[in-house]
Amino acid sequence: MSRGPELPEARGELSAGVVAALATGRSGAWPAPEAVARAEPLGEDCQLALYLLYELHYRGFAGVPDEREWDPAALGLRVAAEERFLAALRAGVPGGDRVARALDALLVEPAGDDPASVSHFLARQGELWQLREYAAVRSVYHLKEADPHAWVLPRLTGRAKAAMVAIEFDEFGAGRAERAHARLFAELMADLDLDADYGRQLDAAPGAALATVNLMSLFGLRRALRGALVGHFAAVEITSSPGSRRLADALRRVGAGPAAERFYEEHVEADAVHEQLVRREVVAGLLADEPELAADVVFGIDATGLVEDALARHLLGAWRAGQSALRRPPAPARAPEAVA
16 A cells, blocks of 8 residues: 555535545546547646656655555556647647757757746746746656656667666666755755645645646656657756846845745756756767657757746746635644654
8 A cells, every 4th residue: 555645625626526536436436538639638627637647656745545546547548638738738839850959959048038938937046946846747757756767768778778778877866865856955945934745735736836847747757759758858957047046145145044035046056967868878878879869859859948938927827816826725734743
């Protein structure tokens, strides 16, 4: 039986059916295929349903038997929902196979007044409450940081595999649990008085944030999309360093605390090195072995931009209107239990 996080509240017909099936353990409770067809592929309901189904391959949920990971009905529903998600992603990006051009575009920094630049906004005028919301939103990604990318390792060879392992080694703390990036992000959340337990901010996170995580799971679980996962990895590593610098500055400006600053300061230095490795060894090594995956690499880069831009529009639209970007207030840090 899993000891993972509690099941979240549903956000529509599809996710309600998934929650019910997981909570009751009855295979007959799974939603009908028509519920998938009615759900907006990038909307709250479909993205939560996908997140729940993908999470069975990570830590699962409290009270849900581990065996549900391979429930045929759950797998069939997941495939149906992710096919709609995948179709929406493909329809939303231009396509192409010019990998060098796509990678070069990632190095172009957005202007400071770019409406899609969350890190510029937070560095320039972000308030503490907005940085807390950003941390709560990003926790659904960063508390499992590097895990989805690890699925690509057995699917790579030679240079690409060696370099990917080297980067993942850093992401997981280079052999030191206290330096793992997911652990550093949990400490950032503690400095911001947020509950840093895995999955505790799920109900607060908007569907656009879930889509950024579901994208990694989609690419990671499908061997046919290994090139897209490498493209996603490249997009994350190449764009991380400058954005992390701005976020570290923002947290320092509002007095968020040393652990809050440390997470992003770590990424400024580490990802500047990773940028070169991922481009020259992971991507180049993959394409030397499998040049036919060039279009998939570009798709992974472009799809990452698509979902990240959607999340940025959601966050900035709310914040510029003086409103919360969350679905509910973030879960605060829990008081330490008294020792008898």
